[in-house]
Amino acid sequence: MDARRPSIGHAGGRGRGQNDLNAQERSQPAGRGEVRIDIVDVLRGIAASAVVVQHVAESSGLPGLWYLLELAPGVFGVVLFFLISGFVIPLSVRGVSDWRAYALRRVFRIYPLTLFAFALLAALMLLGALPPADAPWYVWLANLLLLQDFVRVPALLGVTWTLPIEFAWYTLFGLSFFLLGRRGLRLLSLAYPIGMVGLIALSLLLEIRLPFGRIGMLYAALIGMQCFRFAGGEIGRREILVSCGVFVGLMMVANWVAFGHFSHPNIKLHHALMPWALASLLFFVALFRIKLASPPSWIGQGLLFLGRISFSVYLLHPIVMGLVHPFAEGLAFIVAVCGLTLPLAWLSFTYIEKPGIEMGRALVRRRRTVAA
Incomplete structure (x- = not known):
């Protein structure tokens, strides 16, 4: 594996994003800065598997x-x-000349597969393989623009609720990085927990339940970014330990406020506290390389494969569940969903997701050529 210190910048100040980009390309000796893409893919595989387990167990x-x-x-x-997303997003600005190129690549990372998923959903409804949504055009448009939760229309593909949060993270990171460079990321890492404290206090004082689960997803991405900065030697051990400790503490309090002090119709307090704690623990253990017994190679290879197709698995498994549900239940339902989701996800990754990513890169290269 290529050993690099993935520092995302050495220059501070407004408009210094390009200087940061140049600095981060320099190869460094192996050590704490080594980027372990394999472990990130393994974590993605675990995350995708966990989401599928939740949905097939429910159905x-x-x-x-x-x-x-x-x-x-x-x-x-x-x-x-979201922890993983925060860790890998600094890598996405390598070779990107400005915020427009960054935005273009981010859109082409998410939207080709998202549009394919909605097209597949619509086609199966028209063919009668799935129950029709009976939704007017504006509901489809809101879903295609990922605005369904904001304009209060039904979600046609429920798992897309996370994608607006993902784009919000891309925006926060992009604004901080391209306006202020490394200093912007440091300000973001300080401002967000302070903002969380303020929102928690506001929620309690005004007796207003705030969506701390979703707000916390952005915080998780921020902590992932901090872990990347630590891996690249940009911040020290003390700062990362403080950042992670504050994150865990604040999210425990925020989840208690959202699901303990207030209530949620579907989520109890332990449904929030336990998975947040376990996901954070797994992420920190994996990236800080605490020595654990290595899993058998076939498990590791399976998780790597799942990690690489994880976005396709995440978006497409609910459609497969809808197809299978009328014909199977129990163990047969679980086996059929998993058996159909994996090849479909591999095909969509190979022929939709990867070409979409490459199209974004090609458009960025074309912009650079025209500008030159």
């Missing part, structure tokens, strides 16, 4: 799986996804 009709649902694996998987 299988097997009463013996209640204990899995009490662990809230879906929440665990989503939190882990």
